[in-house]
Amino acid sequence: MSYHASRRTLLTAAALAAVTAGGAASVARGSRPTPDQPRPAPDDPRPAPDDPRPGDRAPGPEHAARLLGRMSLEEKVGQLFVSRAYGHSATDPDPADAEKNLAQFGVRTAAELVSRYHLGGVIYFAWARNTRTPHQIAELSNGLQRAAAATGAGVPLLLSTDQEHGIIARIGKPATLLPGAMALGAGGSTAAARRAGRIAGTELASMGIRQDYAPVADVNVNPANPVIGVRSFGADPRAVAGLVAAQVGGYQGAGVAATAKHFPGHGDTETDSHVGLPVMRHTRAQWEELDEPPFRAAVAAGVDAVMTAHIVFPALDPSEDPATLSHPIVTGILRERLGFRGVVVTDALDMAGVRQKYGDDRIPVLALKAGCDQLLNAPDLALAQRAVLAAVAAGELSEARIEESVLRILELKARRGLFADPYTSAERVDAATGTAAHLAAADAIAAGTTTLLANPDKLLPLDPGAAPRLLVTGTDPASPSGTTGPPTSVLARELTALGCRASAVAPARAVAAAPGHAAVLVCTYNVPDGESPQRTLVTELLATGVPVVVVAIRNPYDPARLPRCAAELATYSWTDVELRAAARVITGAVRPAGRLPVPVPGRYPLGHGLAYG
Numbered sequence: 001m002s003y004h005a006s007r008r009t010l011l012t013a014a015a016l017a018a019v020t021a022g023g024a025a026s027v028a029r030g031s032r033p034t035p036d037q038p039r040p041a042p043d044d045p046r047p048a049p050d051d052p053r054p055g056d057r058a059p060g061p062e063h064a065a066r067l068l069g070r071m072s073l074e075e076k077v078g079q080l081f082v083s084r085a086y087g088h089s090a091t092d093p094d095p096a097d098a099e100k101n102l103a104q105f106g107v108r109t110a111a112e113l114v115s116r117y118h119l120g121g122v123i124y125f126a127w128a129r130n131t132r133t134p135h136q137i138a139e140l141s142n143g144l145q146r147a148a149a150a151t152g153a154g155v156p157l158l159l160s161t162d163q164e165h166g167i168i169a170r171i172g173k174p175a176t177l178l179p180g181a182m183a184l185g186a187g188g189s190t191a192a193a194r195r196a197g198r199i200a201g202t203e204l205a206s207m208g209i210r211q212d213y214a215p216v217a218d219v220n221v222n223p224a225n226p227v228i229g230v231r232s233f234g235a236d237p238r239a240v241a242g243l244v245a246a247q248v249g250g251y252q253g254a255g256v257a258a259t260a261k262h263f264p265g266h267g268d269t270e271t272d273s274h275v276g277l278p279v280m281r282h283t284r285a286q287w288e289e290l291d292e293p294p295f296r297a298a299v300a301a302g303v304d305a306v307m308t309a310h311i312v313f314p315a316l317d318p319s320e321d322p323a324t325l326s327h328p329i330v331t332g333i334l335r336e337r338l339g340f341r342g343v344v345v346t347d348a349l350d351m352a353g354v355r356q357k358y359g360d361d362r363i364p365v366l367a368l369k370a371g372c373d374q375l376l377n378a379p380d381l382a383l384a385q386r387a388v389l390a391a392v393a394a395g396e397l398s399e400a401r402i403e404e405s406v407l408r409i410l411e412l413k414a415r416r417g418l419f420a421d422p423y424t425s426a427e428r429v430d431a432a433t434g435t436a437a438h439l440a441a442a443d444a445i446a447a448g449t450t451t452l453l454a455n456p457d458k459l460l461p462l463d464p465g466a467a468p469r470l471l472v473t474g475t476d477p478a479s480p481s482g483t484t485g486p487p488t489s490v491l492a493r494e495l496t497a498l499g500c501r502a503s504a505v506a507p508a509r510a511v512a513a514a515p516g517h518a519a520v521l522v523c524t525y526n527v528p529d530g531e532s533p534q535r536t537l538v539t540e541l542l543a544t545g546v547p548v549v550v551v552a553i554r555n556p557y558d559p560a561r562l563p564r565c566a567a568e569l570a571t572y573s574w575t576d577v578e579l580r581a582a583a584r585v586i587t588g589a590v591r592p593a594g595r596l597p598v599p600v601p602g603r604y605p606l607g608h609g610l611a612y613g
Contacts (some may be wrong), residue, residue: 013048019180032497060071061450067155067410068403070074075153076399077388077408078118080368082160082345082376085110086128088136090143092186093415096128105381110140111147117381118151120409121158121374124170124209126482131161131171134207134433138424141208145422156422158257158413160211163200167554172481174434175203179581180440181216181243183449183558183572185597186519186609190246194235194284195517197250197258199438204256206432208424210416211257213345214306215247215466217294218267220598223557227272230554230572234597235606236266239289244450248301257416262309262347264316264329265291273310273353277322280313287315296338305343306334308372310353311585324367332370332516343408345374361387372406444583451594452610453559453603454568459547466498471546472502474523475534475553477574487523487553487574492584495521507537519566521549521586523574528557538562551582556596560603570594588612 013119068076086100087093090111093101097393098108107113110122122144124130124137131137141159147155151565161170163277166180178196179187187193197215219240220232233240244260251258262273264287269278282290293304316333317326324330324346334340346367347354354363364375364384368391378384386441391397413419454459462468472495476486484490488504495502503523505513514520520541552558556570569585571578571593584590594611 067153068406068419071153071406073389073392073399073402074385075118075151075155076402077385077392078408079120079155080364080375080388080402080408081119081154081378081381081385082121082123082158082178082374083113083117083119083381084125084128084377085113085122085130085144088129088132090114090140090147092277094129104254110144111126114144114147114157115151117607119148119157120155121160122126123377124159124161134171134175134203134429135426137171137207137209138341138426138429140475141425142543145208148422155410156413156418158211158409158416158418159209160213161204161209162213163209164203164214164216164231165178165196165200166575167580169481171204171207172479172483174199176434176438176442177481177484177575177577179446179449179578180573181233182220182228182230182597183446183578183594184243184593185232185239185449185450186570186572187445188239188595188597189448190242192448192478193243194246194250194253195441196445197243197247198254199250199256199441201251201258201431203438204253206225206424206428208422210255210413210418211259211305212251213261214251215257215258215260215298216262217244217260217298218262218265219290220267221290222268222270223555223598225267227268227274228266230367230556232267233294233511236597237601239382239597241293244294245297245301247605250305252302252304252391253277255416257304257343257412258298258302259305259307259345260295260597261307263295263306263309263334264309264313264323265295266309266311267291269311271353273347274351275353277353277356278311280315282313282315284315292338295334299338299340300486302486303342304415305345305374305419307345307347307376308341308367309523310351311348321357321366324354324372325358325363325370327370333422333581335371343374343412344372345563346372346376348377349375350377350379351530355379360384364388365391365397368401368405373408443580445578446577447579447584447590448593449572450581450585450590450592450593450595450607451556451570451583453570453596453600453608454564454613455546455566455610456564457566458564458613459549459586460586460588464587464589468500468518469516470495470500470502471513471517471520472504472523473507473511473520474551475507475525475536476523477525477554480573480575484576485574487579490576490579491521491523491583492578495586496582498587500587507533510537511540511544514541517550519545519547520544520552523551523553524558524562525574527561529561532561534558535562539563549586553579556598557600560600570596
């Protein structure tokens with residue numbers, strides 16, 4: 001169900017000026033890994049050392065032109081591609097990962113992949129075994145950059161990942177895990193959002209990662225959205241725009257390219273573009289009011305990159321091509337209407353949403369014709385590159401069109417300091433990643449995000465001085481990064497540390513164990529409409545007479561699908577930092593300050609949130 005009418009009063013943010021692209025720099029060859037120069041503290045307003053302003057480290061477009069003149073067409077085409085690679089090491093992957101590389105790319109190592117395909121970038125995934133520890137990631141990054149430096153063109157790589165925080169985190173502890181977008185939306189502080197982006201960017205840069213596919217700029221106005229949800233800052237386009245701009249400043253102030261996604265807006269869909277092709281039914285006027293403002297704000301904030309969505313948007317392009325392949329959307333709206341001059345990156349090209357209408361040989365060609373620059377994670381890299389080369393040979397794409405995108409990519413690499421020094425070091429990882437200051441900042445930010453939705457009988461806050469016996473049960477989803485949780489055990493541990501006597505039990509044992517406890521806390525996760533095991537559990541626990549506290553650990557819509565309880569809270573994710581914040585609110589160590597950044601249909605309006613009297 002969509003809620004367009006209730007959002008029509010939330011009009012667009014004011015139109016803002018377009019960003020001016022910086023120049024490209026010449027290639028520095030043969031450099032060795034060295035510690036990077038010191039960075040400002042996360043809240044220091046000074047630019048980070050590798051965050052040059054226009055004119056810094058940008059000798060001029062003639063240098064990029066000379067570099068292009070030394071590159072073969074194959075090398076230029078290679079710069080357009082950002083690919084996965086399997087293994088924790090650039091040159092010595094585990095045998096299983098070497099076999100995956102061989103089967104999919106015809107090479108055994110990530111370093112060989114970079115060399116053979118002249119890659120412009122590599123994306124890191126946990127499932128590709130790229131992200132074990134911060135030190136390992138830094139070593140992988142250095143190995144890949146050495147491989148790039150040894151190629152004919154010698155252009156450094158733009159290494160990237162999806163580190164949105166909250167429910168999407170490829171890198172886990174000991175790196176700092178921060179509240180995700182909707183939690184930040186509940187907190188409502190642009191300063192906190194900027195600080196979170198600065199911390200996240202500082203840690204990514206220390207590992208050699210210079211592009212993050214964040215922040216999400218989608219306005220989530222559809223509770224049934226299966227793919228965005230809490231990855232969005234919320235349902236108010238003006239609030240989302242402010243938080244997106246703040247995060248862009250935070251990431252890029254730390255020397256990491258931010259990527260606003262998913263253009264032209266993925267917030268009111270009911271299909272996951274990983275498995276199908278969503279259709280956005282907004283009118284052009286609704287798009288301008290609801291979906292455009294955060295992207296316009298990102299462009300005005302100087303965002304380095306914008307990621308396209310694999311969605312059909314008939315009001316913007318009646319051809320029913322996915323936005324990634326749509327010239328009217330990418331060039332006509334993003335480039336011409338919004339004035340974006342940076343890098344346009346496709347969402348992953350192995351997703352079903354972009355593969356419904358055309359074959360894998362046509363998709364990269366059509367994406368370039370639409371106006372995209374970076375082609376992300378093609379399912380068959382060799383086929384995709386051959387298709388682009390064939391399109392140039394046939395005159396469907398001009399070499400000048402290829403060079404236009406390569407120049408944007410080179411300019412981005414120059415702005416992020418990669419030509420000056422693409423390497424990192426163990427010392428830099430230790431100085432920046434998972435520091436006591438960053439972890440404390442994450443807790444401080446999370447403290448303002450937990451939302452108290454209901455507390456009719458004033459059950460909360462519990463008095464830890466009375467050492468209440470508490471039972472914690474419910475759903476234990478897998479950790480977003482594989483390094484936190486399980487959530488019921490974490491919540492029980494944190495409550496105990498605050499003075500309660502809390503224990504976690506499986507749902508099958510919870511009803512029998514409930515009597516004698518001061519309260520039962522139930523962690524819920526995406527409760528569906530109608531009857532469900534989670535609804536049955538809450539109903540049976542209520543029948544015991546023990547007060548029940550619902551803790552919605554993902555979507556805040558859960559309470560509307562459950563019987564009313566003694567208290568209801570929303571945390572927007574189930575990572576340890578957000579569960580610690582919830583425990584502090586439950587015990588009164590912190591007063592609840594979060595406000596719903598989305599409405600909960602049938603239960604709570606946008607902006608709802610209770611405080612303790």
